[in-house]
Amino acid sequence: MATPAPSTELHELVREQLAADEIRYTTGRRSVVATIQMASGPRTAAELSRSPRMAVPVSSMYRTLSILEESDVLRKHHGSDGVGRYELAEWLTGHHHHLVCVSCGAIEDIEVPRHAESELKTIVDSLGGDAGFRVLDHVLEIEGVCHACDERLTTESRSS
Secondary structure (H helix, E strand, O other): OOOOHHHHHHHHHHHHHHHOOOOOOHHHHHHHHHHHHHHHOOOOHHHHOOOOOOOOOOOHHHHHHHHHHHHHOEEEEEOOOEEEEEEEEEHHHOOEEEEEEOOOOOOEEEEEOOHOOOOOHHHHHHHHHOOOOOOOOOOOOOEOOOOOHHHHHHHHHHHH
């Protein structure tokens, strides 16, 4: 994944994006953006609200996330567990992909080496072209079981 813009630059980009929609970049919104920037992948509203740095009351968290998503600052992912998780939009962070745990629903960012990303783009463009579809972008989500769930499932199967 591309390295996120430095915090001050990131916050200025977000402030400008929100201003274009005539939305103020409040302390609470800034807190959400900063917390998400520091995460290793998309996070749920509950995970964000538990962050010690969070300056948004739980009662306002969903509205704040919705405003940031509608303004194209955040992107919402729907995990296999049906829970929405949020991350910074790719225009702020760069193109990247995810590992998705089908057991707990966790989503983690994954770095794809440049040569593999090039091969992936070629495959996606070819598949789209074969179907008469003009490809604009792609998202790769690799589903599996995270290390913690794999250990838990292995332990449970030994106990049975």
